[in-house]
Amino acid sequence: MADTPLLLREQQYHQIKALLARLRMDSAAKVVFLIDKDGQEIASQGEIGNLDTTSLASLAAGNVAATGAMAQLIGEKEFPTLSHEGERESIHISVIGRLLLIVVFDERSSLGLVKLRSKQVAHQLSAMIDEISKEEFRAEDSEFAEITDEDIDSLFQ
């Protein structure tokens, strides 16, 4: 069996967006986004422009998974934060339970500021995530119970 689905309701989505918007402002970042450890993007805020957030999310998740596995090899549980500093653009990733908070920033900000502000919102995000994780998926109550074979077949025509 696969894991039970993760559900994100509209109200929770807007709460997360608001929190990310504040983090982005407080840390003077370009883009802030939240993804799950499997690389699924949950919400983002900022100057997205042509940034391929889907690819970035999948690579960030792969990056965290790889470094997490390295951590375990040397006897650590995980590396809770990762930073990659470029000439102009940098990325900071914080592991928050089953989610990853990613901040993309440039010379208008600094790693110290991003780290500090990320840490400050981490516990609020963590509480929200706990709430989201508690929500049980009940197919019989959802629109998905009504999915027919024809609906699925129509995707491939």
Added chain:
Amino acid sequence: MTFINYASREINCKIVYYGPGLCGKTTNLQHIFESTAPGSRGKLISLATETDRTLFFDFMPLELGTVRGFKTRFHLYTVPGQVFYDASRKLILKGVDGVVFVADSQEERMDANVESLYNLEENLQTQGYDLLKLPYVLQLNKRDLPNIIPVDELAAELRRKEEPVVEAVAANGAGVFDTLKAVAKQVLTELRKG
């Protein structure tokens, strides 16, 4: 793990292509990439060595269309097939919703198929999954080559349950979409069951 976003009305699922080295996992993804409209898929990301062997994974997001008002987005991943990249394979299976096992039909690759399938079962188990309960498709690839094992024989050896078996030549696209359809259908059916 399926992610359902009610705000953006999206269903996101993860499909992993598994199999021995050089069986055609990346070729499956490349064919899907080349045959779908740019509007319905994202970039194909390949973390490969200089000799084009998959080092970590290939990744491609694909939007199939709308079901009951929800956009269905599939994240397609391949694993590195070479035996020594086992740690990476384990990581990529995390959160999987459906698996395609790409078998190499050539006689000399039979042992590699068996070893890889065993490795898949083992790695799924370590992540808390059971192959018998997971959406799953067996693809018999490279059916155009001369030294191949008959389909019945391959299926008898590699089939684990009542999974669909699809004959394919990923290099020219034959069977690639049938495989994707077979696994996507099972994943969406699981969602209906809850």
